Amino acid sequence: MxxxxxxxxxxxxxxxxxxxxxxxxxxxxxxxxxxxxxxxxxxxxxxxxxxxxxxxxxxxxxxxxxxxxxxxxxxxxxxxxxxxxxxxxxxxxxxxxxxxxxxxxxxxxxxxxxxxxxxxxxxxxxxxxxxxxxxxxxxxxxxxxxxxxxxxxxxxxxxxxxxxxxxxxxxxxxxxxxYFAPYTYEQHQSLIADCQSKPGVTLEMLGQTLDGHDMDLLRIGDADDSNKKKVWVIARQHPGESMAEWFMEGFLQRLLDRHDPVSRKALQQAVFYIVPNMNPDGTWRGHLRTNAAGANLNREWDNPTLERSPEVYYVRNHMDLVGCDFLADIHGDEEIEYNFLAGNEGIPAWDDRLKGLQDEFCQAFLHTSPDFQLGNGYGADPPGQANLAICSGGVGQRYNCLAFTLEMPFKDTHYAREPVQNWSPERSVRFGAAMLNAILAVIPTLR
Ligand SMILES: [Zn+2]
CATH class of the missing domain: 2.60.40.3120 (Immunoglobulin-like)
Structure with a gap:
C-alpha cells in the first residue's frame, strides 16, 4: 500500500x-x-x-x-x-x-x-x-x-x-x-494564530502537505530592507520531538515581545523566517520521525520532491527566494542527556569564517543559558564527510552560512536534573527564549 x-x-x-x-x-x-x-x-x-x-x-x-x-x-x-x-x-x-x-x-x-x-x-x-x-x-x-x-x-x-x-x-x-509533553497540531494552530496577529508579523502559507495541512511560515520584520540579515529558525522535522515546538513557542514569545531589548535590537538588523512545525502530518498522526509518506524530512534537503517531501520542497524554495544567512534547526534527541549543538564541521564550505561564527554563537549561548553546554553531543563530522541531505549541512553548504542542528533531551540534562518533570515544556520554552541572545551576538557578522 x-x-x-x-x-x-x-x-x-x-x-x-x-x-x-x-x-x-x-x-x-x-x-x-x-x-x-x-x-x-x-x-x-x-x-x-x-x-x-x-x-x-x-x-x-x-x-x-x-x-x-x-x-x-x-x-x-x-x-x-x-x-x-x-x-x-x-x-x-x-x-x-x-x-x-x-x-x-x-x-x-x-x-x-x-x-x-x-x-x-x-x-x-x-x-x-x-x-x-x-x-x-x-x-x-x-x-x-x-x-x-x-x-x-x-x-x-x-x-x-x-x-x-x-x-x-x-x-x-x-x-x-x-513520550514527551505533546505539542499537538491544534496547539500549533493556536501558536500560529497568536503570532500572526502581532504587529510586524506576516503569515505566509507556502503550500500543503500530503495530508492537506498548511505549511505555515511566519515572517517577522521588514523584508524590504536588503541590508537586513535573513535569519531562519525551523523546528520539528521529526514530529515526535515535540520539545522542539515548545522551544519555538518560547523563542517566538520573546521575539514578539516589543518590550524586550534583545528582540528590538535583533529586529533592527534582521528579518526572521520561522517555521515552527516542519511536519504537521506527522504531528497529527502521532509519528516519531516521518511525514505521511514515510519520509525522514531531515534526509530530504538535497533533493526534496512534491511527492515525497513537499514540506522541505516548499521551505527550501522559499529560502532560495529570500536568501539565508543563518539557520537553526531544532530537534530532540532520544538518548543523549544534554542540550547540544551539532555543527557543520563536515561540509565542504567549512572555513575559518564559519568556524568563528559557530564558536561565537556557542559562547553567547553558554553565557545566556546554563541549560546549554559544549562537549557532550554527536561530535564533529570529519572534513568533507557531512551528509548534505540533512538540513543543517545542506543549507550551510547551499548558502555558505552559519547553520546547525540544536538538540534537547527527552530525558533530562545530565548536569542539572529536575526530579519531578525532568526536561519539560517549561524548560524548553525558556531555552528557546534564551537562544535569541546568541543569535543577536552573531547577527552583525553573519555576512
Ligand atoms: Zn530530530
Whole structure:
C-alpha cells in the first residue's frame, strides 16, 4: 500500500475497554475492531449490555486524538500479581522510511479513563523494537491530568524482554501518558494564530502537505530592507520531538515581545523566517520521525520532491527566494542527556569564517543559558564527510552560512536534573527564549 494514500485515521485507536472479551473481535484483516458501539446499540434495544459499561466502570485506553498513538493488546485484571490492572500496549509504527530502512516508532500518547485510585501496570511491549532502544534506560514516562502540567512517573526498561513499564495510581478519572509533553497540531494552530496577529508579523502559507495541512511560515520584520540579515529558525522535522515546538513557542514569545531589548535590537538588523512545525502530518498522526509518506524530512534537503517531501520542497524554495544567512534547526534527541549543538564541521564550505561564527554563537549561548553546554553531543563530522541531505549541512553548504542542528533531551540534562518533570515544556520554552541572545551576538557578522 502506498503510504502516501493511507487514510488519516490509519493509526488512530478507538475506545479500548476491559474486559476485552466483551468488546473486541478480530476483523477480516486480523486487526481488532471496536465493537463497543455495536454493544451499546444492542444495549439500547434492550439486549444484554456489557456489564462493566452498564456500571460505568472499567479501564479504557484511547489514542483517537491529535498526536495520539497506541495500540491495545489487552487490559486485564491481574490481582494475582499484586497489581489491579495490567495494560499491555504497543506503539504504532510510522510508515516505512526508505532512507532509514525501517518503520520508526517510539512516540506514544494515549489517555486512560476509569483510572482514579486504580493501580495501573502499563507495559509498552514493543519498546525494545523501537528506533532507538538504547535510549530507554533512564527514561521516565510523562503524565498529565489537565493537559497543561506534565510530570514523570517512575519507569523501568527490561533489556531482556524489550518492555518499557510503569506502575501508576492516578489521582483523577483520566490520565494521559506520552513520550514527551505533546505539542499537538491544534496547539500549533493556536501558536500560529497568536503570532500572526502581532504587529510586524506576516503569515505566509507556502503550500500543503500530503495530508492537506498548511505549511505555515511566519515572517517577522521588514523584508524590504536588503541590508537586513535573513535569519531562519525551523523546528520539528521529526514530529515526535515535540520539545522542539515548545522551544519555538518560547523563542517566538520573546521575539514578539516589543518590550524586550534583545528582540528590538535583533529586529533592527534582521528579518526572521520561522517555521515552527516542519511536519504537521506527522504531528497529527502521532509519528516519531516521518511525514505521511514515510519520509525522514531531515534526509530530504538535497533533493526534496512534491511527492515525497513537499514540506522541505516548499521551505527550501522559499529560502532560495529570500536568501539565508543563518539557520537553526531544532530537534530532540532520544538518548543523549544534554542540550547540544551539532555543527557543520563536515561540509565542504567549512572555513575559518564559519568556524568563528559557530564558536561565537556557542559562547553567547553558554553565557545566556546554563541549560546549554559544549562537549557532550554527536561530535564533529570529519572534513568533507557531512551528509548534505540533512538540513543543517545542506543549507550551510547551499548558502555558505552559519547553520546547525540544536538538540534537547527527552530525558533530562545530565548536569542539572529536575526530579519531578525532568526536561519539560517549561524548560524548553525558556531555552528557546534564551537562544535569541546568541543569535543577536552573531547577527552583525553573519555576512
Ligand atoms: Zn530530530
Amino acid at each position: 502506498d503510504p502516501a494514500v493511507q487514510p488519516k485515521t490509519g493509526n488512530k485507536q478507538y475506545l479500548r475497554c476491559t474486559p476485552r472479551s466483551h468488546l473486541f473481535e478480530q476483523n477480516s484483516e486480523g486487526h481488532r475492531s471496536n465493537v463497543l458501539l455495536h454493544a451499546l446499540s444492542k444495549w439500547a434495544k434492550g439486549e444484554a449490555a456489557p456489564t462493566n459499561l452498564a456500571k460505568g466502570r472499567g479501564i479504557c485506553v484511547n489514542s483517537h486524538f491529535d498526536s495520539g498513538n497506541i495500540e491495545v493488546l489487552d487490559i486485564s485484571q491481574a490481582q494475582a500479581r499484586g497489581v489491579s490492572h495490567e495494560l499491555n500496549l504497543r506503539i504504532h509504527a510510522d510508515p516505512y522510511c526508505e532512507s532509514d530502512e525501517t518503520a520508526h516508532f517510539m512516540w506514544f500518547y494515549f489517555r486512560v479513563t476509569g483510572a482514579k485510585g486504580e493501580e495501573l501496570h502499563i507495559n509498552l511491549t514493543n519498546a525494545g523494537e523501537g528506533s532507538f532502544p538504547v535510549a530507554w534506560p533512564g527514561y521516565q514516562a510523562c503524565a498529565t491530568y489537565d493537559r497543561k502540567y506534565w510530570f514523570r512517573v517512575p519507569t523501568t526498561y527490561d533489556k531482556e524482554t524489550g518492555v518499557l513499564s510503569w506502575k501508576h495510581t492516578p489521582e483523577h478519572d483520566a490520565v494521559r501518558y506520552a
